[in-house]
Amino acid sequence: MAGLATTLGSGAMTNNIEDFKNAEVIIVLGSNPTENHPVIGMWLKYLARYKGTKLIVVDPRAIDLVEEATIFLKIRPGTDVALINGFCHVILKEALYNKDFIEAHTENFEKVAQTVEKYNPIYVEEITGVPAKEIENAARMYAKAERASIIYCMGLTQHSHGTDNVKALSNLALLCGHVGKPGSGINPLRGQNNVQGACDMGGLPNVFPGYQRVEVPEIREKFEKEWGKRLSDRPGMTLTEMVEAAINGKLKAMYIMGENPLVTDPDLNHVKRALESLEFIVVQDIFFTETAKLAHVVLPACSFAEKDGTFTNTERKVQRVRKAVLPPKEAKPDWEIIMMLAKNCGYYMDYKSPKEVFEEIRKVTPQYAGITYERLEAGGIQWPCPSEDHPGTPILHVGRIARGKGLFVPVEYRPPVDELNPDFPYVLITGRHYYHYHSATMTGRSELISRLAPEPFLELNPADAEPLGIKDGENVKVESRRGSVVLKVKITDRVQKGTVFATFHYPDSPINLLTNTVLDPESRIAELKFAAVRLSKVV
Amino acid sequence: MKLHIDGREIEAKENETILSCAKRQGIRIPTLCYMEKLLPIGSCRLCVVEIEGYEKPVPACETYVSEGIKIWTNTEKLKETRREILQFLLLNHPLDCPICDKGGECVLQDLVYEYGIEKVTLPKFRPKKIEVTWSTPAIKYHPSRCVLCQRCVRVCRELVGRDVLDIVEHGYNARIEPVRPENCISCGECLSVCPVGALTEKISPIKGRLWQIKRVSTVCGYCGVGCTLQLNVLNNTIIKVTTNGIPGPNNGTLCIKGRFGYEFVGSKDRLRKPLIRVQEDFVETSWEEALSYIAKRFSEIKEKHGSDSIGGLCSARCTNEDNYLFQKFMRAVIGTNNVDHCARL
Numbered sequence: 001m002a003g004l005a006t007t008l009g010s011g012a013m014t015n016n017i018e019d020f021k022n023a024e025v026i027i028v029l030g031s032n033p034t035e036n037h038p039v040i041g042m043w044l045k046y047l048a049r050y051k052g053t054k055l056i057v058v059d060p061r062a063i064d065l066v067e068e069a070t071i072f073l074k075i076r077p078g079t080d081v082a083l084i085n086g087f088c089h090v091i092l093k094e095a096l097y098n099k100d101f102i103e104a105h106t107e108n109f110e111k112v113a114q115t116v117e118k119y120n121p122i123y124v125e126e127i128t129g130v131p132a133k134e135i136e137n138a139a140r141m142y143a144k145a146e147r148a149s150i151i152y153c154m155g156l157t158q159h160s161h162g163t164d165n166v167k168a169l170s171n172l173a174l175l176c177g178h179v180g181k182p183g184s185g186i187n188p189l190r191g192q193n194n195v196q197g198a199c200d201m202g203g204l205p206n207v208f209p210g211y212q213r214v215e216v217p218e219i220r221e222k223f224e225k226e227w228g229k230r231l232s233d234r235p236g237m238t239l240t241e242m243v244e245a246a247i248n249g250k251l252k253a254m255y256i257m258g259e260n261p262l263v264t265d266p267d268l269n270h271v272k273r274a275l276e277s278l279e280f281i282v283v284q285d286i287f288f289t290e291t292a293k294l295a296h297v298v299l300p301a302c303s304f305a306e307k308d309g310t311f312t313n314t315e316r317k318v319q320r321v322r323k324a325v326l327p328p329k330e331a332k333p334d335w336e337i338i339m340m341l342a343k344n345c346g347y348y349m350d351y352k353s354p355k356e357v358f359e360e361i362r363k364v365t366p367q368y369a370g371i372t373y374e375r376l377e378a379g380g381i382q383w384p385c386p387s388e389d390h391p392g393t394p395i396l397h398v399g400r401i402a403r404g405k406g407l408f409v410p411v412e413y414r415p416p417v418d419e420l421n422p423d424f425p426y427v428l429i430t431g432r433h434y435y436h437y438h439s440a441t442m443t444g445r446s447e448l449i450s451r452l453a454p455e456p457f458l459e460l461n462p463a464d465a466e467p468l469g470i471k472d473g474e475n476v477k478v479e480s481r482r483g484s485v486v487l488k489v490k491i492t493d494r495v496q497k498g499t500v501f502a503t504f505h506y507p508d509s510p511i512n513l514l515t516n517t518v519l520d521p522e523s524r525i526a527e528l529k530f531a532a533v534r535l536s537k538v539v
Numbered sequence: 540m541k542l543h544i545d546g547r548e549i550e551a552k553e554n555e556t557i558l559s560c561a562k563r564q565g566i567r568i569p570t571l572c573y574m575e576k577l578l579p580i581g582s583c584r585l586c587v588v589e590i591e592g593y594e595k596p597v598p599a600c601e602t603y604v605s606e607g608i609k610i611w612t613n614t615e616k617l618k619e620t621r622r623e624i625l626q627f628l629l630l631n632h633p634l635d636c637p638i639c640d641k642g643g644e645c646v647l648q649d650l651v652y653e654y655g656i657e658k659v660t661l662p663k664f665r666p667k668k669i670e671v672t673w674s675t676p677a678i679k680y681h682p683s684r685c686v687l688c689q690r691c692v693r694v695c696r697e698l699v700g701r702d703v704l705d706i707v708e709h710g711y712n713a714r715i716e717p718v719r720p721e722n723c724i725s726c727g728e729c730l731s732v733c734p735v736g737a738l739t740e741k742i743s744p745i746k747g748r749l750w751q752i753k754r755v756s757t758v759c760g761y762c763g764v765g766c767t768l769q770l771n772v773l774n775n776t777i778i779k780v781t782t783n784g785i786p787g788p789n790n791g792t793l794c795i796k797g798r799f800g801y802e803f804v805g806s807k808d809r810l811r812k813p814l815i816r817v818q819e820d821f822v823e824t825s826w827e828e829a830l831s832y833i834a835k836r837f838s839e840i841k842e843k844h845g846s847d848s849i850g851g852l853c854s855a856r857c858t859n860e861d862n863y864l865f866q867k868f869m870r871a872v873i874g875t876n877n878v879d880h881c882a883r884l
Binding site: 016018036037038039045046049050068189191192194195197198200203204205206208209214223227228229231232234235236238239242251252253254255256257258259261265279280282285286287288295296297298300301303305306307309310311312314315317318319320322323324325326328329330331332333334338340341342344345346347349351354357358360361378379380434435437443444446447448449451452 | 676677697698699700724725726742753755756757758759760761762763764765766767770772775776777786787788789792793794795796797799800801802803804805806808809810811812813814815816821826829830831832833834836837838840843844846847848849850851852853854855856857858859860861862863864865866867868869870871872873874875876877878879880881
């Protein structure tokens with residue numbers, strides 16, 4: 001979410017979910033909500049069918065939402081920057097941009113205007129495979145709408161140029177002034193139940209809770225005072241950097257809470273090597289995961305149903321999680337385990353309940369200052385909520401962009417890193433499907449879900465299947481420059497010719513053996529949506 | 540706009556139905572097929588009201604207010620009409636309440652009780668025997684209990700957008716069928732809106748009546764939408780998930796994971812005790828031993844290689860409180876900013 005933080009001053013969803021009803025036009029780009037955020041998928045479908053909301057769907061696959069779309073742009077994987085710059089080109093050329101907004105609320109407009117100059121629809125068609133006419137139609141539809149929103153997800157960010165993708169989108173929204181109003185915004189959908197909260201809480205190497213940077217002395221002093229300890233001013237390593245550091249011997253130990261990188265991370269062989277080279281690993285989880293197998297100590301934790309606390313959803317809404325059942329045997333809530341471990345390490349933490357932890361969170365996190373457990377009894381509150389009499393903020397950037405001025409950032413199209421050649425001619429896109437969740441440690445234990453989605457498959461276009469002599473339901477070996485797996489084939493024109501799709505839910509067919517660890521330089525997100533592969537029939 | 544309901548002068552909003560106007564004023568009109576989140580169809584006729592000057596009663600759910608009208612919601616005539624409607628519904632509806640999942644939470648059961656119907660007075664009519672009933676891996680259909688309110692058909696069409704269900708045949712043979720079964724995503728929305736026990740859940744072997752269970756409002760633990768839901772708990776076991784109008788971004792809607800994906804909580808595979816590696820095996824240990832061993836190893840490594848040789852991964856699955864304390868631990872206790880999580884996946 002580094003892109004939006006740079007251009008707008010906040011990396012989160014600008015608008016709330018309900019607010020999509022206020023948009024005339026919604027661009028859905030690199031997001032398949034029907035499968036990944038089902039309830040938002042249903043909501044968008046409802047709006048398109050019953051409220052006349054126009055959907056512009058941009059995706060390399062014919063996802064379910066395409067049925068409801070006014071315009072569907074079937075884009076070549078990894079070419080989003082070119083397409084979005086193409087939109088901007090059309091909007092500038094046809095003078096459909098919002099001049100007043102640009103003058104009052106943005107800076108650096110001219111630079112972007114120069115950059116997109118060469119992205120005329122014909123040129124963009126060559127790169128993206130989207131017909132020039134449709135590029136023009138979509139650009140006009142978005143620009144002419146009074147209120148228009150953008151929804152995007154990992155399909156946009158899991159690229160070596162993911163941050164560029166987001167910046168390009170931000171340019172598009174700023175160009176039309178589609179920010180800071182009901183029905184107008186840029187909305188990254190967050191994947192996991194509390195990924196927004198984990199970021200808000202400073203679960204990132206460069207910031208304390210509330211996105212307060214560790215290098216800033218005044219901020220560090222505030223936390224040093226609160227926590228009574230000298231704190232490091234050096235930003236730490238990201239997950240993918242930790243993997244590298246483990247391999248080259250700089251990282252010696254890891255403490256892993258509720259994560260299963262040995263299924264979900266790119267290039268699994270590499271991750272495994274990294275974890276195996278560590279001297280000491282502690283895993284704290286609810287199940288004995290693939291990652292736990294490599295640990296030295298495994299601690300039993302509580303599931304969401306067994307503890308009190310709060311989650312922050314994709315729309316920045318803080319909501320109460322309540323304990324419903326007792327944990328199995330000696331399992332304990334994570335906060336309690338950390339507190340006990342801190343005491344063992346000679347640091348005194350004393351909280352009687354999650355509520356007391358939350359009181360400390362409020363004290364040091366300005367966005368959460370006005371939120372209390374008592375207030376949350378009446379329903380969730382969206383941050384920023386600076387004081388107890390503040391109602392919360394469903395829509396960001398109203399009247400003023402959080403950063404001060406919205407920043408136009410020129411970005412050029414760069415092709416994905418993994419190279420397609422006659423040896424590796426297909427693009428592998430990875431993602432989730434509706435039934436399972438991530439590494440399936442939870443859904444894999446639901447009899448129903450396992451019955452409905454028992455095994456992984458590779459989506460393959462009929463035009464690709466034929467020359468390979470592969471029939472529906474047959475096994476195929478999928479190989480990248482990093483590894484190989486065998487998957488059952490599902491022949492479907494959901495995927496375009498030259499691309500294949502697989503999910504990463506199944507530990508027995510770990511698709512992430514194939515994916516590329518190459519990172520976006522800013523967000524440090526790996527290029528999970530683009531790996532060059534070859535296919536061969538398994539006899 | 541002003542109008543009268545049951546002799547009271549009431550301020551109504553433009554473009555609202557009589558039902559929603561009455562509801563806002565605390566005047567209860569019985570309903571069965573109506574649901575606030577669905578388009579009204581005026582099918583069950585239980586919400587009929589009388590308007591002075593109108594020849595026949597009208598359904599309150601789909602009749603809009605107009606200036607000065609005088610509405611009566613509970614006259615003797617209306618009560619009799621409602622009794623007749625309920626009698627008709629009971630013609631085919633078995634009185635199997637003691638073994639029905641919906642017992643105690645059934646709209647029909649409540650209304651029959653409220654209107655004092657003690658026995659079925661209309662002569663039994665035998666409909667054509669329905670041979671085929673459908674069922675999904677999660678949901679079972681009991682056609683004889685169905686009151687044809689079409690809530691399930693409408694929710695699937697309107698809110699889920701899958702159009703799986705529809706009514707087939709007419710009259711006494713009318714019933715709900717999955718006309719597009721391939722579209723079903725087992726989200727269970729149909730199940731959740733059924734006012735009677737015509738659709739029941741097949742997941743949990745344990746059943747509990749409303750007054751035996753505990754309903755705890757919480758937030759779903761899967762994706763980032765943050766749907767609110769209620770865990771239905773009997774004897775420390777989750778037996779069902781419901782939504783029942785609790786506020787949340789999902790407006791009462793859930794997907795398969797939120798509604799049916801709760802079994803992992805009670806899984807026998809859950810970790811129960813701290814484990815410690817001894818050579819290639821793991822052995823159970825006590826919390827005291829596990830924690831003091833971790834503390835010792837962390838401090839040795841920190842001593843020898845420095846704080847930045849230790850990294851921590853917190854979790855997008857854990858609570859804010861868990862994550863806050865985790866990063867505080869890494870920063871204040873270990874002394875490093877090496878803390879991250881899988882936000883990038």
